[in-house]
Amino acid sequence: MKGVGRDVDRAVREAVADVRVPPQTRASEARGEHAQGEPARGEHTHSEVPIPRPVVQRASVRGQILDALRTALMAGELRPGDVYSAPALGERFGVSATPVREAMQQLALEGAVEVVPNRGFRVVERGARELAELAEVRALIEVPVMVRLARSVSVERFAELRPLAEATVRAASSGCRATYAEADRAFHRGVLALSGNEQLVQIAEDLHRRSQWPLVGGVVAELVADAAEHTALVDALIARDVDVVRGLVGRHFAG
Template sequence: MTPSTDTSGGGPVKGVGRDVDQAVGEARVPPQTRASEVSRSRVDAGSGVRGEHARGEHARGEHTHSEVPIPRPVVQRASVRGQILDALRKALESGELRPGDVYSAPALGERFGVSATPVREAMQQLALEGAVEVVPNRGFRVVERGARELAELAEVRALIEVPVMVRLAGTVSGERWAELRPLAEATVRAASSGCWATYAESDRAFHRGVLALSGNEQLVQIAEDLHRRSQWPRRGRGDLVADAGEHVALLDALIARDVDVVRGLVGGHFVGR
């Protein structure tokens, strides 16, 4: 992928945003109740000349005092921005957006078939997540994470997730843990495929499912943000297969309520991530 700048406008970005080519289209305005229908129902409740007069006015399309103005619905852009954000995340995870390169919002917007505004808004969100950084008058540079930063992220994740999983190991029933089996198996399939973007998504889903049993939504949100930050560097297929195998072993230990094994597996799971 060839980097581009905001000042030039850039050309299409190849391979990025396929998932939103069809999703980003015209926003459909929900059907409205016609003002005349609202008024007619009120007029029909009356009688005599007044009712006939009102019906005559509506037949001519005239406004009457009995009409209640219907506010025009506001079409939100949030869904478009969200789709762009998802597509950019996948492009980062797959390596289509390369660390160190600068990308412009107009060029990416042209590829998505939208204006630069929702792209810029999505990039601002990625900047808050630490995935990109703003380059004034140029665009956004994909962050290159060093070994030190990755080690720090792994340490913070371990500080949060290890004690939570150890606690859950002694309180959650085996039946509840068994319900997460499809998520663990999905990571194994994704790892075997060698597709890093697919694996990254299934990996987050498994960890999110485990932590969700704590009932603490803030914990889940913070842990997922840290997880995303630590996932940007791509890893080889062998690492993915080993990682997925740890998910299955961890789930087996949780079902068996083997706290010592859970503590060891979760602690080692973050090493090198």
């Protein structure tokens, strides 16, 4: 009987050896990989309810701070030439310095502020020449695009722009420069979006932002006159009057 027992043990060991997992398979399992169609250990199957992961809000905080800083710039609360530190601004907004610093870095890329080593960020001072150059570049991009759109886009699509134009009129009447700046960008973005060229829209948006801060002038009468050109432009686009479109957009940027 002892001999029989030894024979059985030997047979079991040989059988186990035959089904031994290859080294590369073991290594794959150690990395969490598994055979096709078979869930790895710890992986959810269709019958299991996945455990929700915590949502990280850091990007959201940075985005909110970025919007707040843009509004402060356009409203003139952050004055050209002044230096602001991330910790001080963080205290003002009730957050740490990190999201403020990240938002300020984005504003630096947009040309609204410049980095001052060991101090913070200085709000840029735009001269008349720089503003004129920005207006010229915007005109070079937007005038021919709007003329082309006047010839090719349906009247119905142009009619959809009217609420955006009317929103600029209301924003101008409020006298809030920051509110008007946002409505102004939304209108131009809406018109250019009809081209279907996302790169063009993005570049034009960046140039528009650069030309908006820090805002100069911006009294109610000027804002209302600027907004009136938006509604007139919509009327001209719906009428497919190319000459009027070209003249309106050209004067819009010259102003």
